[in-house]
Amino acid sequence: MLPLNANQIPVMFNRAMGLARSGKPREALDLLAQMAKLAPTRAEIPFHMGQIHMQAGRPKDASHFLARAAELAPGEMKVWQAYAAAIAAHGDDAALKAAKARLKAAKLGARDRKAIAKAMQAVQTSTARVTTNVSKDEINALVGLVNAGHMAQAEAQARQLIATRGGSEILSTIHGAALASLGRTDEAEAGFRHALSIDPDYGEAAAQLGQLLLAEGRHQEARPFLLHARRLIPHNPIVLGNLGKLYQDLGSPTEAVECLDRLLKQDPDNRLALMTRAQAHLTLENAAAARADLDHLERLASPTGETLALGAVARKLAGDADGAHTQIKAALEADPNSLRVITIAANMLQQEGAMDEADALLRDALTRGVRSGAIYRMIAHGKKLAADDPVVTEMQDLWQRDDLPDEGRMDLGYGLLKVMEDTGDYDQAWHYLSRANEIMARRHPYGRAKAQRDFDKLRAFLDGFDPDRIGTVGFQDNQTIFVTGLPRSGTTLVEQILASHSTITGGDELSILHPLAFEAVAKTDRDGGTIADMTPAQLEGIGRAYQAAIDIRLPGAERITDKTISTYQIAPLSWLALPNAKIVALRRDPRDNLWSMFKNRFVTGLHLYTYTQSDLVETYRLFTEYLALWREMAPDRIYELEYESLVANPEHEVRKLLEFCELDWEDACLDFHKTDRDVKTLSLAQVRQPLYSSSIGKWRRYEAHLGEMLDGLKGLDGVPDD
Known part of the structure; x- marks a missing residue:
């Protein structure tokens, strides 16, 4: 391939913008990166790279490129506005300090410089309300009902207002939130999608829809809505908390910690955020950081079986095996029927080679009515099961149920695969495996x-x-x-x-x-x-x-x-x-x-x-x-x-x-x-x-x-x- 030259930049730039508009941001960024090496002094290249990163919900990366654009075009207000938005969304003190230092040398008027400095420190948690169908007092009354937990009343009033006043992004979002709390998730999803059809940049609707999809285990569907919401309302607690959980569930603990750090900076005592961040730190094997979050949780409320179990994992990670055993025992005593506690305890035993103890723990849970695909899978993979083992019959009966959720069927499928392989029934083994893998591939697609x-x-x-x-x-x-x-x-x-x-x-x-x-x-x-x-x-x-x-x-x-x-x-x-x-x-x-x-x-x-x-x-x-x-x-x-x-x-x-x-x-x-x-x-x-x-x-x-x-x-x- 012939080397690129500066004369190709206009064509490459148009191609990159086309890729970005057609939903191919990675390809656009790769092409822009090539251009940046050819033309390192052209501000529009890092400017658009920063914009693409912002659209993808990556304010840290965006601020890097927009800082470069601001250095190359120090008098361009549009560049500074984008840079300020990225800094505000990133929320990092060191990045803010560096941005303010650059701003002092910018070729801007005093008024513009002051506005940019203010924008850099903006904490945007909500979208400005622009609806004309209902009054501010009516909206506040609905929000008050939701906040007070009067969901049925809020749903009825929101539905009546929509029927009499017409479509509104705010009303549809409030109506969706009430429906979701009442367990009417299909109607809630429709409400949030209707709100976004009225105003695609209404951050609260995107945040609520992302939260609903995440709660239903539809992670890949939730992701674009939560990222869109973060771009619009970057400090919103719902957005940051759910993005943190999403990243942790998808095996991206570093990104989870970054989101949860931002949330806990606003709300240091947010228990769900502390719990999720502790789990992310454990995934990263940061035992000390996980212990700090778990200790904070215990200062806020009495320890639960789950926090004790996670504490046991942190102690073991830090090399305190005796402390880990003591704490996991306390976790089982505190909440013996918690699926999370049981599986953590059994996993620790299996890691140590105590297969019989793990098997006994898992089977005991089954006898108490604690059932899940994960427990059956762990039993099957812990030791060879005889064909006439009652657990095998239970697994096969459970597999036949039409109401078995995907997550449970997936775990059960891998467990039954192991059982069938142990008994030499390879046709049945393939049947269970192919279904389990189909679910995994659909729920967690590979790039x-x-x-x-x-x-x-x-x-x-x-x-x-x-x-x-x-x-x-x-x-x-x-x-x-x-x-x-x-x-x-x-x-x-x-x-x-x-x-x-x-x-x-x-x-x-x-x-x-x-x-x-x-x-x-x-x-x-x-x-x-x-x-x-x-x-x-x-x-x-x-x-x-x-x-x-x-x-x-x-x-x-x-x-x-x-x-x-x-x-x-x-x-x-x-x-x-x-x-x-x-x-x-x-x-x-x-x-x-x-x-x-x-x-x-x-x-x-x-x-x-x-x-x-x-x-x-x-x-x-x-x-x-x-x-x-x-x-x-x-x-x-x-x-x-x-x-x-x-x-x-x-x-x-x-x-x-x-x-x-x-x-x-x-x-x-x-x-x-x-x-x-x-x-x-x-x-x-x-x-x-x-x-x-x-x-x-x-x-x-x-x-x-x-x-x-x-x-x-x-x-x-x-x-x-x-």
């Missing part, structure tokens, strides 16, 4: 195009990578062993082998390096740079920040393993930031690997590509392209280990693995199944057994159903010929 764009952008960013820099930059005092690969490829097994060495502490999936690295990459890329422009100080800072996080998570550990799956996507950044770290990449026959992913339920929001055969094939193809690129860049820096070779000749392969990791031989590494440590992944049962080959070739049982996957894999790297 395949984004994964490809991310790879392409990273490859472009790595242009100019110099392997001679490895070892001359970065943080030298870290020897982490990263174990990476696709899920279900053997990463947990290899980490268990390494963690059985006397000098190694198993860290599990820490998920620390990726966000640190990509924050630095994003900053360099926004400024038009590549990896060659990342400074020694920047690279060392990434490594030091990683080590600091490890010191908090695993205090006193001499050397650790980090089994974060996504490490295979950022290998060159780890080489530069942590030059003495090692990367071990697992390879497995993709037919077995992809089948194993396809048949397992992962944590909501993670590995969304595992629920359709076509998404799995594309993910595997990208995985091989990542590894091929790393081999080309620095072939001696990543160790590829084949799962099948490890199973066939364990001592030979373990010796080679330890040699690469610069570890002395220890017999314990072959007796890894005797190592006593918590395992948090789906492989928690397998790593407590010696190596076995029975997992090889299991895809063949379902070959008749896997045609799409098998055809898609043909010709890809690493696919056997047989």
